[in-house]
Amino acid sequence: MASSVSDAYRECRALAQSHYENFPVASHLLPRRMRDPVAAVYVFARRADDLADEGTKSDETRLRALDAMATDLDATAAGRPPDDALWRALADAIPRYSLPLSPFHDLLSAFRQDVTQHRFNTFDDLRDYARRSADPVGRLLLHLADQPTPGNISDSDRICTGLQLINFLQDLHQDFIERDRLYIPRADLLAFGVTEQRLRSGPGDADIDALLAHQIERAGAWLYAGRHLPGRLPGRFGLEIRLIVRGGWRIVERLRATKPGAPFARPRLGPADRAWIARGLLPGAVLGGVQPPREVAASESVE
Structure with a gap:
């Protein structure tokens, strides 16, 4: 039981750091007030995802538990948080930072979909899922940073969807x-002449390589399309993004280099990769000098 707001946040920090993934919870770059x-x-x-x-x-x-989280969220926003560290923390954060409830409910909607839909x-169907499973996180961060302008939200959505699509390919x-969850649309399988059985069989072939290359370039296109956002964000938060x-x-x-012939390979980042990422702290374009994704020119998938 959390006896105070500070205790509640302390518990949340400990949980976040113990389950750190692709989320900026452990970064010392974040402004202290946002952590x-x-x-x-x-x-x-994390709690909704685990449910x-x-x-x-x-x-x-599982669906009942997620519905209960939605009820607890609304009660928390109304000033009646359940006696739990998460809800005590959000009871402070929601009014303090004027956080909208729709991103939280969108996340719960996506997790409900995870329970029942695996294809x-x-x-467009996959993008709608990413709109609810990934984009809300970026929107909430913008609200916490007091930067939720329409342009920032649009680029944040592009980045978050891109990261979600990249994660699907990694995993x-x-x-x-x-x-038995497949985040490659059936329409793409059909277009490239690849069946699920063939994809599942193991080593790739020319059709599978082409299918995955299409997914990689499309994911990269979404991320690339949002590349101007960090330059509009102030201070440490901008550096974090x-x-x-x-x-x-x-x-x-790395996906471009590893997926041909090995559809299930998971790329690993080494010291040289981390050094390249860290150079983003220096002045200059966020993605200057990179090979742009082919999908950008066609504008097939980026809104």
Whole structure:
């Protein structure tokens, strides 16, 4: 039980740091005033994700638990938080930073979808999922930084969707082979003449390589399209987002190099990659000098 708001944030920070993934909860670049509420946002997303994915509970039980989180969120926003560190922290953060509730509810909507839907017919369907599973995090960060302008939100959505698509490609083995979830649209499989059985069989061939190259370039296009956002963000927060964008782009480059012939390979970043990412702290264009994705010219997927 958290006895105070500071205790609640302390618990959220500990949880966030113990489960750190692709989320800026452990970065010392973040302005100090943002670290506690960012940790609370992460714990909210992590808890909902775990309810959707972890353990052996039935789908019906998972959906009820996610619905209960939505009820607790609304109660927290109304000043009646449950006696739990997460909700006590959000009871402070939501009014303090004027956080909208829609991004939180969008996240819960995406996690409900995770429980019941494991395939997507078109890229528009997949984009709608990313709009609710990834974009809300960026929007909440912009509100915490007091930078939620329309232009910033648009570029943040592009970056977050790009990072989500990149993550799908990194986790192809875990999602498809281990969990029977496929985040490549059926329309793309059909267009490239690849069946799920053929994709699952292991080593790639020319058609699978072309299919995955298309996914990589499209993911990169979304990330690349949002590249001007960090330059509009002030101070340490802007530097943090620069590193996130460069880190995502470095994975795009590694995916380009590793996926041909090895569809389930997961790229690893080494010291040289981390040094390249860190150069984003220097003045200059965030992605200056990189090979742009082919999808940018066609504008097939970037709004």
